[in-house]
Amino acid sequence: MTHPALEGRRLYLCTPDRPDLEAFVAACIRGGVDIVQLRDKDLEARPLLARARVVQAVCRDAGVPFVLNDRPDLALEVGADGVHVGQDDAPPALCRRLLGAGAIVGLSTHAPAELDAAAGEPVDYLSAGPVTPTPTKPGRPGTGLGYLTYAAAHARVPWFVTGGATPDTVGAMAEAGARRFVVVRWLTEAPDPEAAARALCAAVDDAVARAEGRAEGR
Numbered sequence: 001m002t003h004p005a006l007e008g009r010r011l012y013l014c015t016p017d018r019p020d021l022e023a024f025v026a027a028c029i030r031g032g033v034d035i036v037q038l039r040d041k042d043l044e045a046r047p048l049l050a051r052a053r054v055v056q057a058v059c060r061d062a063g064v065p066f067v068l069n070d071r072p073d074l075a076l077e078v079g080a081d082g083v084h085v086g087q088d089d090a091p092p093a094l095c096r097r098l099l100g101a102g103a104i105v106g107l108s109t110h111a112p113a114e115l116d117a118a119a120g121e122p123v124d125y126l127s128a129g130p131v132t133p134t135p136t137k138p139g140r141p142g143t144g145l146g147y148l149t150y151a152a153a154h155a156r157v158p159w160f161v162t163g164g165a166t167p168d169t170v171g172a173m174a175e176a177g178a179r180r181f182v183v184v185r186w187l188t189e190a191p192d193p194e195a196a197a198r199a200l201c202a203a204v205d206d207a208v209a210r211a212e213g214r215a216e217g218r
Contacts, residue, residue, distance in 0.1 A: 009180065010181065036064055086107075106126065107125075107126055151177065165181045167202075174211040
């Protein structure tokens with residue numbers, strides 16, 4: 001069963017801290033982003049809490065779920081909608097105990113064995129990827145599109161593809177089985193984040209519609 005807060009969510013912004021964080025997140029949401037994660041590996045706990053409160057306020061006003069990366073304790077303190085953890089971070093079961101049954105708990109996966117193991121975890125969604133190597137995950141090789149096909153066939157909860165989502169790449173990702181997309185650099189490096197988000201949303205909607213139309217025709 002899909003967590004109610006994830007129903008219909010397709011474009012997931014993952015952003016580090018930045019000087020214009022409030023305006024940037026608001027622009028991305030206006031452009032169509034419908035879930036936001038703050039992921040900053042450099043900030044200490046108190047500065048991270050302060051920046052998380054900035055994002056939380058923007059998301060709350062827009063009716064968009066806000067997820068904090070790595071830190072279920074800080075997610076609890078700030079009142080975030082949930083937490084996203086990786087394979088080496090706090091276990092999902094601990095996140096669930098800390099945040100409660102209604103929180104969103106997400107988990108990164110990078111290989112079929114990790115996705116299969118996640119079936120026994122108290123998670124609401126998974127991420128699958130990165131499809132191509134990305135600077136946000138230094139040293140991690142790309143999974144390729146084949147992993148998305150595996151995730152589409154085997155994941156028991158909603159999943160979001162990570163790694164290189166742009167208007168030019170989402171078509172192939174959708175054909176491989178992706179229906180939900182994490183975006184980082186397409187927005188964080190955009191001179192006009194709202195326009196960039198709008199373009200990506202349109203590409204995602206078109207790609208998913210085409211992929212689902214072809215699937216129905218088979």
